[in-house]
Amino acid sequence: MFLSEDPVLKAVPYDLKSGSIGPSFPVLNEVLRAHWGGGGSYSESPNGTMVYVRGSLLRRSDLGWYNRDGTLIEQLAIGTNSEWGLDLNKTGTRALTGIPNYRNDDIYIIDNGGTTQVTSHPSSEGWSIWSPDGNSIAYQRDFESGGNLVLIQSLESGAQPKEIYRSDYPAYPRSWTPDGNWILIAEGSDESNLNILAINVTDPQNILRIAETPNREWDPQISPDGNWLAYDYEEGSKTVTNITSFPDPGVRTRLIDGSYNVRWTQSTNEIFYWWNNVLMVSAYETVPRFSVISTDSLFSIQDDTQDWWKEYDVSPDGQRILLKTQNESEKIKEVQVVLNFFELLRDSN
Numbered sequence: 001m002f003l004s005e006d007p008v009l010k011a012v013p014y015d016l017k018s019g020s021i022g023p024s025f026p027v028l029n030e031v032l033r034a035h036w037g038g039g040g041s042y043s044e045s046p047n048g049t050m051v052y053v054r055g056s057l058l059r060r061s062d063l064g065w066y067n068r069d070g071t072l073i074e075q076l077a078i079g080t081n082s083e084w085g086l087d088l089n090k091t092g093t094r095a096l097t098g099i100p101n102y103r104n105d106d107i108y109i110i111d112n113g114g115t116t117q118v119t120s121h122p123s124s125e126g127w128s129i130w131s132p133d134g135n136s137i138a139y140q141r142d143f144e145s146g147g148n149l150v151l152i153q154s155l156e157s158g159a160q161p162k163e164i165y166r167s168d169y170p171a172y173p174r175s176w177t178p179d180g181n182w183i184l185i186a187e188g189s190d191e192s193n194l195n196i197l198a199i200n201v202t203d204p205q206n207i208l209r210i211a212e213t214p215n216r217e218w219d220p221q222i223s224p225d226g227n228w229l230a231y232d233y234e235e236g237s238k239t240v241t242n243i244t245s246f247p248d249p250g251v252r253t254r255l256i257d258g259s260y261n262v263r264w265t266q267s268t269n270e271i272f273y274w275w276n277n278v279l280m281v282s283a284y285e286t287v288p289r290f291s292v293i294s295t296d297s298l299f300s301i302q303d304d305t306q307d308w309w310k311e312y313d314v315s316p317d318g319q320r321i322l323l324k325t326q327n328e329s330e331k332i333k334e335v336q337v338v339l340n341f342f343e344l345l346r347d348s349n
Contacts, residue, residue, distance in 0.1 A: 031052050044341060062325050063324050065323075068319060088315070094110070094111040104142075118137065130176065141161075152183075174221065184221075193214060193215060215233060229246040243271075298321075
């Protein structure tokens with residue numbers, strides 16, 4: 001049998017008659033795994049031929065500020081390990097992100113002073129968001145029995161994290177209301193979909209269930225005035241962004257089919273979102289209800305890793321985009337063929 005423990009492919013001796021399993025041993029290095037920690041990209045045949053994709057689950061990305069026309073203004077990082085989550089504070093001066101290693105992920109702050117590690121728990125932590133005043137963060141932590149915790153952590157020295165929600169499923173904090181009262185999360189379920197909840201910060205037992213359908217609802221983003229909520233909705237094979245009132249959902253306005261990952265600007269009536277690999281922007285009005293006035297395409301990027309998620313955020317005035325893009329090394333994948341794999345097994349054991 002074979003198992004993939006990034007970045008190593010290991011073999012496990014197995015006796016069919018007795019059912020006994022021997023100790024594993026390494027066979028190949030640099031075998032690609034899905035970046036979410038999934039299966040290895042390899043296959044073997046009975047005649048001793050092995051084929052695999054060379055790489056690692058630690059995605060390499062570049063982080064930079066871009067103009068609305070896609071021109072790179074400032075490169076912040078090149079070829080760093082990349083993980084889910086990128087969130088700007090309300091002034092647009094500090095960003096939260098996750099940076100993984102082979103065993104777990106931790107949360108970091110990126111600003112003009114460089115990169116500062118915020119968490120260091122043995123369990124993986126990520127999907128972090130800023131509080132409205134920028135003095136605290138909320139984030140997800142894995143726990144051993146499965147599922148996730150949602151924690152709030154003050155950035156004051158010596159402060160300990162406070163648990164506000166515990167789920168047997170994945171739970172992703174994605175947005176914090178401007179008044180500081182609610183944290184919007186996307187939570188998994190038995191049906192493997194995601195639903196949208198709002199958790200009250202001071203009374204975590206007070207939970208608003210915003211969107212619960214058999215389909216996947218994802219990435220809830222609250223408007224600057226706290227009155228509107230945008231979230232992605234999976235409809236068959238396509239994704240579309242819905243926008244509705246908050247805290248009491250009303251009529252849902254749909255953006256264009258294929259839209260995902262809305263980000264609101266703080267000082268202009270604009271929303272940004274992706275359509276395929278194209279960044280779009282729409283001007284909107286909220287009287288008498290939410291409606292889109294105009295839509296423009298800004299620029300496109302080359303990204304073959306995700307068609308439903310981009311790591312980005314928008315400056316408060318909507319003039320700059322903080323964006324993670326694929327590092328050049330990630331765009332080229334080598335397919336390796338080993339013709340004498342059985343011999344390699346014998347030599348490795």
